[in-house]
Amino acid sequence: MPDLQIKATINGRKVARSAKPHQRLLDFLRDDLNLTGNKEGCGAGECGTCSVFVDGVLMKSCLLPVAKAQGTAIETVEGLARGGELSVLQKAFHKAGASQCGYCIPGMVMAATAALRANPFADREEIKERLGGNICRCTGYQKIFDAVELARDVQNGRLPATALSEQEHAEGDFIGKNVRRIDAPSKVSGKLRYAGDMIMPGMLHVQVLRSPHAHARILSIDTSAAEAMDGVEGVITCTDVPGEDGFGVFVHDQPVMARGKVRYVGEAVAAVAAEDPVTARRAVAAIKVVYELLPAVFDAEEAMRSGAPVLHDYAPDNITKHIPIRVGDVEAGFAAADLVLEENYSTQAIEHAYLEPEAGLAYVDHDGVVTVVSPSQNITHHRHMLAKIIAKPISKVSFIMSPVGGGFGGKEDMIYQGMLALLAMKTDRPVRLVFTREESMASTAKRHPSRTTLRMGFTREGRILASHLTMICDGGAYGLSTEGVMRKAAILGAGPYAIPNVRVDTYGIYTNNTPSGAFRSFGALQTQFATESTLDMAAERLGLDPFVIRRINAFQDGGTTHTKQRLGKVSLTRVLDALEQGSGWEQGVPAVRGGARSDLGRSDVRPAVSLGARFAAHDKQEAAE
Amino acid sequence: MARKRGRGMAASWYGIARTATVDRAAAWAEIDDGGSAKVVTGVTEIGEGILTVLAQIAAQEMGVKPEHVVIGDNDTARAPEAAHAGATRQTYMIGSAVALASREAKKRLVEVMAAIWDVPADTIHTGNGEIWAENTNHRISMGEAVHRAKGKGVVPVGSATFGTDTTGIADGKGGDGSGRPWQAYVFGAQVAEVEVDTVTGEVQVLGVWAAHDVGRAVNPQGVEGQIEGGVVQALGQGLMEDYQLDKGRTTTPGFAKYILPTSLDVPRVNSIIVEEPDPIGPLGVKGIGEPAMVPTIPAIMNAIYDAVGVRITALPATPEKVLAAIREKEKREAQMQAAE
Numbered sequence: 001m002p003d004l005q006i007k008a009t010i011n012g013r014k015v016a017r018s019a020k021p022h023q024r025l026l027d028f029l030r031d032d033l034n035l036t037g038n039k040e041g042c043g044a045g046e047c048g049t050c051s052v053f054v055d056g057v058l059m060k061s062c063l064l065p066v067a068k069a070q071g072t073a074i075e076t077v078e079g080l081a082r083g084g085e086l087s088v089l090q091k092a093f094h095k096a097g098a099s100q101c102g103y104c105i106p107g108m109v110m111a112a113t114a115a116l117r118a119n120p121f122a123d124r125e126e127i128k129e130r131l132g133g134n135i136c137r138c139t140g141y142q143k144i145f146d147a148v149e150l151a152r153d154v155q156n157g158r159l160p161a162t163a164l165s166e167q168e169h170a171e172g173d174f175i176g177k178n179v180r181r182i183d184a185p186s187k188v189s190g191k192l193r194y195a196g197d198m199i200m201p202g203m204l205h206v207q208v209l210r211s212p213h214a215h216a217r218i219l220s221i222d223t224s225a226a227e228a229m230d231g232v233e234g235v236i237t238c239t240d241v242p243g244e245d246g247f248g249v250f251v252h253d254q255p256v257m258a259r260g261k262v263r264y265v266g267e268a269v270a271a272v273a274a275e276d277p278v279t280a281r282r283a284v285a286a287i288k289v290v291y292e293l294l295p296a297v298f299d300a301e302e303a304m305r306s307g308a309p310v311l312h313d314y315a316p317d318n319i320t321k322h323i324p325i326r327v328g329d330v331e332a333g334f335a336a337a338d339l340v341l342e343e344n345y346s347t348q349a350i351e352h353a354y355l356e357p358e359a360g361l362a363y364v365d366h367d368g369v370v371t372v373v374s375p376s377q378n379i380t381h382h383r384h385m386l387a388k389i390i391a392k393p394i395s396k397v398s399f400i401m402s403p404v405g406g407g408f409g410g411k412e413d414m415i416y417q418g419m420l421a422l423l424a425m426k427t428d429r430p431v432r433l434v435f436t437r438e439e440s441m442a443s444t445a446k447r448h449p450s451r452t453t454l455r456m457g458f459t460r461e462g463r464i465l466a467s468h469l470t471m472i473c474d475g476g477a478y479g480l481s482t483e484g485v486m487r488k489a490a491i492l493g494a495g496p497y498a499i500p501n502v503r504v505d506t507y508g509i510y511t512n513n514t515p516s517g518a519f520r521s522f523g524a525l526q527t528q529f530a531t532e533s534t535l536d537m538a539a540e541r542l543g544l545d546p547f548v549i550r551r552i553n554a555f556q557d558g559g560t561t562h563t564k565q566r567l568g569k570v571s572l573t574r575v576l577d578a579l580e581q582g583s584g585w586e587q588g589v590p591a592v593r594g595g596a597r598s599d600l601g602r603s604d605v606r607p608a609v610s611l612g613a614r615f616a617a618h619d620k621q622e623a624a625e
Numbered sequence: 626m627a628r629k630r631g632r633g634m635a636a637s638w639y640g641i642a643r644t645a646t647v648d649r650a651a652a653w654a655e656i657d658d659g660g661s662a663k664v665v666t667g668v669t670e671i672g673e674g675i676l677t678v679l680a681q682i683a684a685q686e687m688g689v690k691p692e693h694v695v696i697g698d699n700d701t702a703r704a705p706e707a708a709h710a711g712a713t714r715q716t717y718m719i720g721s722a723v724a725l726a727s728r729e730a731k732k733r734l735v736e737v738m739a740a741i742w743d744v745p746a747d748t749i750h751t752g753n754g755e756i757w758a759e760n761t762n763h764r765i766s767m768g769e770a771v772h773r774a775k776g777k778g779v780v781p782v783g784s785a786t787f788g789t790d791t792t793g794i795a796d797g798k799g800g801d802g803s804g805r806p807w808q809a810y811v812f813g814a815q816v817a818e819v820e821v822d823t824v825t826g827e828v829q830v831l832g833v834w835a836a837h838d839v840g841r842a843v844n845p846q847g848v849e850g851q852i853e854g855g856v857v858q859a860l861g862q863g864l865m866e867d868y869q870l871d872k873g874r875t876t877t878p879g880f881a882k883y884i885l886p887t888s889l890d891v892p893r894v895n896s897i898i899v900e901e902p903d904p905i906g907p908l909g910v911k912g913i914g915e916p917a918m919v920p921t922i923p924a925i926m927n928a929i930y931d932a933v934g935v936r937i938t939a940l941p942a943t944p945e946k947v948l949a950a951i952r953e954k955e956k957r958e959a960q961m962q963a964a965e
Contacts, residue, residue, distance in 0.1 A: 042879060042880045044879050044880065044881060046879065046880035046881055047880055097674075097846040097847065097849075097850050100672035100673065100674065100850060100854065101671065101672025102672065127888075128888040128889055129888075129889065131887075131888040132887050132888050132889050133887075134887075134888070135880070135885055135887060137854075137858070137885070138672050138850075138854045139850060139853060139854050139857075140850075140852075140853030140854040140855075140856055140857035140858075140891055140894060141853075141857065141887075141888045141891050142849075142853045142891065142893070142894055143846075143849075143850055143853065144888075145888070166692075169753075171752050171753065172684070172685060172688055172689075172690075172751070172752025172753035172754075173685065173752075174681040174682075174684045174685045174690075174691055175681055175682060175685050175841070175843050175908070176841070176842060176843065176844075176845070177681070177844070177845075178844060178845055178846040179677060179680070179681050179691050179844060180677075181674055181676075181677045181847070182676055182677050182680050182691065182692065182694075183670060183676050183677070214872060214873030214874070215873075250645070264873060265873045265874045265875075266875075296872070296873060298870065298872060298873055323794075323796045323802065324796060324800060324801065324802055325801070325802035326801035326802060327801070343938060344938060345938045345939070346938070346939040346940065347862070347939075347940045348862070348866070348867045348868065348869075348940050348941060349867075349868040349869075349870075350861070350862050350866045350867070350868055351866070351868045351877075351883055353866075353880075353883070353885055369702065371702075375671075377668070377671060377709055377710040377711050378668070378708075378709035378710070378711070379667070379668055379699065379700075379701050379709075380667060380668070380701060380706050380707070380708055380709060381708075381709065383701045397701075398700070398701050398702040399700075399701045400699060400700045400701075401668055401669075401698075401699035401700075401710070402699075403670070404670065404671040404672060404710070405672075406671070406672055407671040407672070407710065407711070408858070409711055411671075412709065412711055437879050437880065438878045438879055441868075441875060441877070441878050441879060441883065442875050442878060446868050447862070483645075484644065484645055487644055487645070487794065487796060487806075488640070488644060490796075490802065491640070491644070491794065491802070491806055492638060492639065492640065495636070495637070495638065496636060496637070496638035496810075496812055504802070512873045513870055513873055514868070514870065514873075514875065518711060520855070520858065520914065520915050520918055521639075521855075521859075521915045521916075521918040521919050522712070522915060524637070524639060524915070524919055525859070525862075525918055525919055525922065528635075528637050528638075528919050528920070528923065529922050529923050529926075529940075531923075532635035532636065532637070532920065532923030532924075532927070533923050533926055533927065533936070533938065535635075536633065536635075536923075536927045536930065537936070546633070546634050546927065547634065550636045550814075554636075555638075561810075562802070563794050563802050563803050563804050563805070563806060564801075564803040564804075565803075565804070565805045565806070565807075567810060568904055569901060569904070570810075570812065571811075571812050571838040571899060571901035572636065572638070572812040572814075574838070574899055574901065575636075575812045575813060575814050575836045575837065575838055575899050576636065576814050576836075578836045578897050578899050579634070579814045579815070579816060579834055579835075579836035579897060582834050582836060582895065582897040583632075583634075583816040583834035583895070585632070585634070585816060590633070590927065590930065590931055592631075592930065592931060592932075592933070592934040593631070593931055594629050594630060594631045594931055594932045594933070594934075595629055595630055595631075595932075597630075597631070597632060597931075599632065600630045600631075600632065600818060601630070602832070604832060604834075604893060604895050605818050605831040605832030605892070605893055606831050606832065606892060606893040607831075608628070608820045608829050608831060609829060609889055
């Protein structure tokens with residue numbers, strides 16, 4: 001198909017350029033015009049990070065073929081702060097602390113701008129509905145709503161413009177004050193460049209061949225057809241790794257690209273660097289891999305049975321890590337208890353879903369330093385590991401952490417930086433890889449899914465005498481952070497309570513599922529979910545208020561933890577008191593009090609949503625008028 | 626009534642900084658020309674606001690304004706090691722290192738000015754871009770002071786390292802897990818208020834009250850942001866998110882199938898910040914990133930039980946699962962009634 005000749009007005013400037021017919025408006029803006037303020041978060045119209053105005057209408061530019069831009073007037077986030085001064089809404093985002101990682105923020109600012117253009121008097125509930133097409137993973141949205149309400153009030157003159165300024169802090173006292181975020185202006189304006197927004201002269205584009213199988217031996221990889229293609233500058237497989245091929249946060253069990261066998265669907269097998277992404281994709285498709293399928297295991301408990309398929313030779317029982325905690329004698333505790341409860345709990349795998357999919361660049365600098373620029377949460381450890389992988393001294397390896405568009409633990413693993421370094425070394429040119437959302441979902445770590453059995457024994461007064469917790473977690477195909485997650489889950493699992501008899505065992509298990517790794521709250525979330533649920537069941541059976549049963553057992557100053565560590569000052573009782581008071585909690589036994597409570601529906605909860613109800617009422621009113 | 630409300634609560638604890646190794650972080654600080662300040666450290670911002678926190682700490686400790694702090698970071702070739710951006714460690718570890726480095730830089734400048742003004746060093750103070758000596762007319766801008774120090778051949782720099790006094794735990798074969806894994810512990814507790822639709826099984830979380838000990842809140846708005854974001858991520862896991870696999874292949878490959886909380890799903894979050902200063906670090910700070918998520922899910926599940934009498938022990942509490950549990954409960958109750 002011939003190139004298109006696009007004529008449009010973009011941020012007030014007339015643009016006439018040729019474009020490829022396969023391009024989306026988002027590609028045209030970002031790649032051809034270098035307007036990288038609006039981001040690609042999902043490529044499917046689900047997340048809203050790419051939102052722009054087309055003839056004044058808010059549109060998701062990842063869904064628009066570039067041909068649709070013909071003759072239109074387009075406004076991107078770069079168009080909002082004309083002449084460098086932030087718009088009222090952008091200033092309000094700054095003031096309200098509405099940006100965290102910032103990756104969703106340009107799209108969010110566009111959607112909020114649309115909301116206030118549509119209804120300058122929109123209330124908080126209407127604002128929520130109008131922002132419903134934009135996902136934010138960091139903020140919990142609350143400060144975004146605050147920002148839009150603040151901007152609305154300033155625009156309407158209900159608040160002075162000074163409501164947007166920095167407060168004065170007397171005598172240089174800044175700790176404890178709401179100093180506005182110093183990085184917010186770059187985020188609300190779209191000026192901050194994440195790795196996927198960066199370009200380097202002569203840069204090649206990387207694509208990765210990934211395993212379609214959960215467990216298979218690699219019999220052969222033939223890259224000759226890919227290497228022969230015009231525009232392909234480098235193809236790598238595990239044979240290109242010059243040093244010790246292994247990475248991981250604890251055990252270095254994962255090769256940069258599959259070596260000998262693949263262990264999960266989505267595992268990297270080979271990578272290509274080419275002049276453009278389309279050529280790189282075609283080259284990836286031209287790599288021929290012959291696999292011999294192996295029996296696979298998809299369940300952690302099955303993987304622990306003898307005779308189960310083994311993933312890693314070093315761990316014939318498929319156990320990545322077992323962590324024990326032992327205090328006293330739990331059986332004696334149960335024998336002495338008035339009430340013993342046993343329950344099974346399970347939690348699912350979840351995705352970090354940072355709005356910024358993985359992306360990175362690598363180059364070999366003028367001094368021969370292999371440099372990787374990526375949103376890595378652990379540049380120090382990545383540098384150590386990469387030096388061994390590429391067999392160079394640490395002084396010849398450098399990591400730069402690019403702005404991180406959300407991490408939550410998911411960017412602690414060095415899952416693609418090794419490939420970038422190897423391709424930069426092989427081609428002697430800068431290279432860049434940007435994951436698609438689908439690639440990010442399928443190939444990167446998840447929160448450990450867990451199965452927990454918890455048995456707790458209590459006296460009739462509510463004192464915990466024994467806690468026996470066993471958790472089995474599916475760690476997936478590689479170790480990543482599993483060891484640490486099991487450790488934290490075990491140490492914190494019995495909760496912040498003085499318990500004379502504790503037995504905890506956490507197991508991280510290899511399976512042929514997507515690897516599990518670090519995720520905010522790191523195992524403590526799974527085990528404490530079980531303990532806190534059982535505590536409420538006990539409270540009901542013993543006729544105690546939930547706060548009361550926790551106070552009875554809470555660690556006190558100078559208490560001893562389940563790892564036999566002496567604590568100093570313990571703030572738990574203070575925290576419980578503050579919560580009980582702050583929430584206006586009505587004391588009582590948790591025996592399905594529900595609607596009979598008097599503490600429901602205070603002014604500090606939101607109204608329940610009935611989707612469309614407000615619009616239905618509005619329509620009725622209009623009809624009546 | 627098709628919709629029933631209830632409340633639940635849960636408590637939690639968390640260790641601050643890393644458990645696997647002794648944790649450590651380093652920083653360099655300089656009171657720079659014009660009275661600006663420069664701070665260099667290894668890793669930083671992943672969205673939580675740590676750059677601003679470090680700027681506040683450096684500004685207060687050196688005596689400049691936060692907007693005049695320049696932070697050089699995130700480059701293993703050009704910054705000292707500060708380990709990683711995770712484990713709720715940055716405010717505690719890097720914040721403490723920056724405070725100590727800033728104090729050293731300030732001390733250098735103060736010593737020069739004490740000699741120039743011929744006053745005892747402990748009578749000199751800095752703040753908001755100025756330096757002055759108690760009970761004298763000596764008061765000049767930090768920019769002027771830096772200029773004078775450099776005229777005496779002194780560049781006001783400081784460096785510091787902050788490490789923890791912790792151990793691993795005895796988790797080898799036959800071990801009992803004993804050890805001192807963290808130096809600082811934080812405690813948190815949350816109440817959730819929910820509305821459960823007994824026709825559809827849908828759960829709406831209308832309000833969350835979140836009380837957390839953060840040691841000392843460097844930036845309260847930032848602490849609230851961490852709590853609000855953490856609560857909503859936990860709500861996602863509690864009620865809707867589910868990465869599913871079929872024989873190792875995901876059936877939730879994008880956001881059309883992998884459901885995330887949107888603006889219409891989130892509760893009003895009321896943060897209650899408790900400050901019990903850490904006795905060991907130079908600032909009293911602890912951390913909040915991860916702890917914010919821990920009590921949310923059990924608080925919501927306990928609230929669902931309070932509302933409709935069903936206990937969800939297998940996450941997520943999707944409408945289908947909640948509805949099935951309600952129907953099961955109704956059946957059980959009907960059978961019991963029939964039996965009586």
